[in-house]
């Protein structure tokens with residue numbers, strides 16, 4: 001890492017910490033009617049409607065990760081796959097306002113992530129690069145293939161539009177874009193498993209990725225919000241093209257403007273984006289499997305229903321006790337395992353480890369717990385924590401340790417920007433990342449650590465959802481208050497995200513409308 005990028009990224013992280021006495025810099029006031037358009041469309045190009053049927057798959061949640069024959073690449077399957085990973089899942093309406101919810105959560109429901117499709121031999125689609133336009137469930141033609149291929153290939157590319165988040169959250173927005181990206185990756189891995197497609201990260205340089213997706217075509221983006229290339233995922237169905245093409249024959253279309261009157265500028269976001277472009281993390285050796293196939297006691301709900309019904313709780317009841325088996329399944333989903341669609345795709349050695357504030361879990365004393373996701377996590381993070389922690393093993397199989405027994409609702413609320421959801425949950429996760437070490441090797445680790453935290457949140461929320469419980473991401477927390485709670489005194493470890501799991505209280509006033517049907 002160059003000294004410059006190291007300095008930029010450290011300064012960014014420090015200045016975007018929320019503190020009890022001062023929140024990170026953001027807009028002084030918001031005009032909600034001036035929210036940037038959550039949907040980008042590409043003008044002056046052809047577009048194709050995807051089938052609008054609700055995807056139904058007869059695969060129970062418990063069998064999601066079991067091996068299955070890959071389904072063919074065609075527009076029906078592509079449509080169903082997008083519906084289950086990145087599309088709108090419902091519209092909500094209240095008091096004359098209407099907003100869309102998608103298969104993955106997003107900070108402030110602002111959805112900075114754009115999805116791109118590189119398609120070869122997808123029946124019903126000409127080979128080329130497409131933008132997925134999720135408001136109407138269409139694909140917009142962006143570039144045509146330079147050469148025909150003699151093999152199939154299907155990739156998803158992702159870009160972020162940081163302004164969508166910065167509009168509301170100011171400087172901290174880059175972090176939220178990256179956490180959202182992690183959720184999207186996990187959503188993609190889960191949905192791909194239902195089609196027997198293996199999701200793999202594609203090892204492309206930032207420049208090559210931006211070039212492939214056209215995000216480097218400054219002339220096309222003149223006068224509109226830029227898109228930051230993030231990552232590309234290959235969907236493998238057996239043999240096929242290894243790499244996506246980096247050159248296209250003919251480009252078409254221009255992107256829509258999302259915010260005609262931006263009121264603020266946050267130059268540190270561009271600076272940190274530039275400082276964190278780099279290669280993907282190295283893959284660790286294959287993770288072990290728990291017994292493959294169906295897991296005992298697991299939910300038998302159809303997996304497609306779990307993915308489509310996922311929602312964030314806006315409030316928890318603060319009363320119901322979480323059954324121990326559900327708690328254990330949620331925690332197990334966070335451990336790197338070869339039988340998890342997410343950790344089969346994200347093969348880097350675990351760098352993010354959950355600390356938990358447990359309030360209401362059957363048979364477990366309330367208190368502060370730690371779930372190191374690897375031996376290295378235990379030996380690395382352990383000594384950095386408060387010396388007085390008790391380290392009582394708290395589960396016969398999971399690497400769960402109780403550090404302190406105590407009621408922790410007030411602490412959870414206080415470190416989570418005073419949000420009740422952190423206290424009224426059954427438990428609240430705090431994702432602690434190894435920070436200085438990974439960043440010294442690769443500044444892009446700043447993005448990857450946030451992706452890992454987002455993926456962890458996503459695994460937890462889906463597992464809870466499958467059992468009739470719910471989760472909510474918490475991007476607003478007081479960073480150093482969490483560090484103080486744990487006894488972390490330097491930047492070797494930093495908290496990146498919180499996630500609360502509990503019994504949701506629904507707001508009956510909201511009207512729910514179908515996504516596209």
Ligand SMILES: Cc1cc2nc3c(=O)[nH]c(=O)nc-3n(C[C@H](O)[C@H](O)[C@H](O)COP(=O)(O)O)c2cc1C
Pocket residue numbers: 101102104105106107108109176179180183310311312313314419421472473474475476
């Ligand atoms: C990175 C991230 C941070 C979030 N932070 C908060 C938060 O601090 N407080 C909160 O109540 N919800 C938070 N949320 C939940 C979003 O508000 C929610 O995902 C969004 O409104 C969309 O609703 P849905 O998840 O039901 O689709 C967060 C979500 C994400 C992905």
